[in-house]
Amino acid sequence: MSVPSVPRVGFVSLGCPKALVDSERILTQLRAEGYDIVADYDGADLVVVNTCGFIDSAVEESLDAIGEALAENGKVIVTGCLGAKRDVILDAHPAVLAVTGPHALDEVMGAVHDHLPKPHDPFSDLIPPAGIKLTPKHYAYLKISEGCDHKCSFCIIPSMRGGLDSRPAGEVLREAEKLVESGVKELLVISQDTSAYGVDRKYRTDFWGGRPVKTRITELARELSTLGAWVRMHYVYPYPHVDELVELMAEGKLLPYLDIPFQHASQSVLKAMRRPAAAENTLRRIERWREMVPDLTLRSTFIVGFPGETDADFEELMQWLEAAQLDRVGCFIYSPVEGATANELSGAVDPEVAEQRRERFMHLQENISANRLIAKVGCEMRVLVDEIGEEGTVLARSSADAPEIDGVVYVEGADNVAVGDWLDVRITDADIHDLWAEPWALRDPSAARWCWSDRRGSS
Template identity: 60%
Template sequence: MAIELPLPPKVGMVSLGCPKNLVDSERILTKLRSDGYGLSPDYAGADVVLVNTCGFLDSAKEESLEAIGEAIAENGRVIVTGCMGDEAERIRERFPNVLAVTGAHAYEQVVGAVHDAAPMPPSPFVDLVPQRVDEAGLKLTPRHYSYLKISEGCNHRCSFCIIPSIRGDLVSRRPDAILREVEKLVAAGTKELLVISQDTSAYGIDIRKEPRAWKGREVVPHMTDLARELGQIAPWVRLHYVYPYPHVDQVIPLMAEGLVLPYLDIPFQHASPPVLRAMKRPANDAKVLERLAAWRAICPDIAIRSSFVVGFPGETEADFQYLLDWLDEAQLDRVGAFRFEPVAGAPANDLPGAVPDEVKEERYARIMEKTAAISAAKLQAKIGRTVAAIIDVVDDEGGATGRTQADAPEIDGEIHLRDAEGLKPGDIVMVEIEDADEHDLFGVARSTPL
């Protein structure tokens, strides 16, 4: 007589917010899968749904609340985690039927809540061989690129930010643990590492006297040392969220050598000294321009991405014009802009000189027009060059979409290939650039995959 075995429960996941949240979601699902849980791609097939929330801005919080509401309406059995988990009372007041609420990176509590909500059924057999889980863990990104979180928390106290109150002060991971993870990711197919944290350039300052053995040598927990080691394992290493400390200068030669991608994501936030002081950010804009020039002298192909806030309390028209003039000089490759939003608990909310919404919108439009023009000119200058690109998608009509070394996934531009015969996602090829617009490049592959 056949024995009908009970099926393991399935977990659904809604992951919101930044890549750091995405890494948290991957870790949670990896642990649940190792415990025997199945994964559901939709609400209908899930025994319980996890909503990993973002709590950085009020608009992000509202999006998180809407996602919780949708999960409850579609499934009914919901566990909330992530940055907004610190506002459990607010969540429970609006959604009294949520099963549990936990805070950011509270992995054990989340997994425990899932076990309570959807227990594993007893098995009539003794499981002599535990379920195998890929050593690289479960990924929510394509196989060929992976986010690598090297630290948690932040020691800065920017006036517009509440991240330290949510995620705490800086806590760096051991370098040997990071490098072991990277080896597993590369063995599983990762070609591009996207290094993330709240402040990547601060990596290791809390454990700087604790070098670790790796491959018969000591590795110092420092951004430069870690970047050098990563570059010897992964084909592409991309650095995000780099606060412009002086020692960032030491990374530029690694880019010139090809160990790290010539790409820096630095959140400058503004250029006007009065606004930067109000933000509690470094306010020496002239020094930044000097450093940009020095970096480009060492590594001419370096791409600088940054983000800026417009309409910060007290920002005058003169401050904003200062920012536009500074951007003309800085000639940044990729720029994102945000309209200032008050965030509950942020000191900036109490600053005088609130900027009207219509002025924020007008300034936002102007900065985007300015940066789009700079981007278009820079991309036009690349026509005729041959550059390395990683393939993300191959379409059914013989074309493909990828990214150059100057483009991070989802936030920067793309390169569109008109002839992708024989290519597949994850391939790195040399592409001759034939055309460009404000944000994207167009070309044809001129080499076989590397």
């Protein structure tokens, strides 16, 4: 008697960490239902492409990926943010089997079932308790909500992912607990608007471990800190209650790291962007945060060349950047996104002028970043090992370094070290982006999460 073949699904995941989490959930469900996940088009019975549609270059990349999957396999299901623009996909690739939007697990699985019926014997007993992860085993993204209620003029995320939809606190904490039990040592908290977590639920009380927990970011962060892993906060809007998160950092409960999308400093540009916050108030808050947590790392992103941005607006941004002394910064030239209200604004900035502004901005920030890294030479800190190089050099990250978007710490001379290990080091050198270090016994184990010298005043 012949054994029926296991249906095989290929998978392509594009876009941001939020989309990566969506991919992990789809893959976990596919595997639980008995589908085999394969790494190439030829071996797959169909292919699922999880797309990004935030900016034009992402749309192009997604359409190219769909086209490649169709050419190599012929049977393609499309999901993700670009799926919210169904007509765009079907105009370019009418042969796709189905199109769904973002965070649409049930719809994706329904489309898979329609075109590739699931096997009779599911593999649910073979799925890790924490589900299938596309990140290394020692860190994981923890998505706490979907969507966003902001109406930023340059952004179309709400139209693709909908309004804010926070997960119950107990559900998030149970997932985090499973991740840590599976060996995860760093939880990267993500959403479209982390600070707003729970607003849509009116901070409803949930339960975890038999005790009440409010669905609110401060309470969630405090509970996450009890799990024994690094907790890193991403996509944090500068609402007043962010001060409470900084207090938790001062207590050593969260990594001293904030990823805050400031976007600009000119009040007129921020108004055109429909973004909150006055530059002067933001600078005062940054100063206060650093008084509370001297080793706080601040990461942000900015847009230059926004419609109506004048020379004076840009100079105001440069002055703000000099005063803020941020650690990590990304800068993008504004580009129109189909469906964004900013497309209707007058005062388009000449592309050459916009590029010159970006170059000036990044030149200033590179000097700031380099100086802030050089100041860490002589510091003692604990790092998390990400990779072992060919010649034995260890690539690790400190509390100041999120994976893939920030720098690394190169450690030379470390023996018997494995990926996912903690390693105590002393910083010996620095450049614009990265640090170099040597293995070191910390004088004060309580400083294991951050720079010993910064906190104790010695070097």
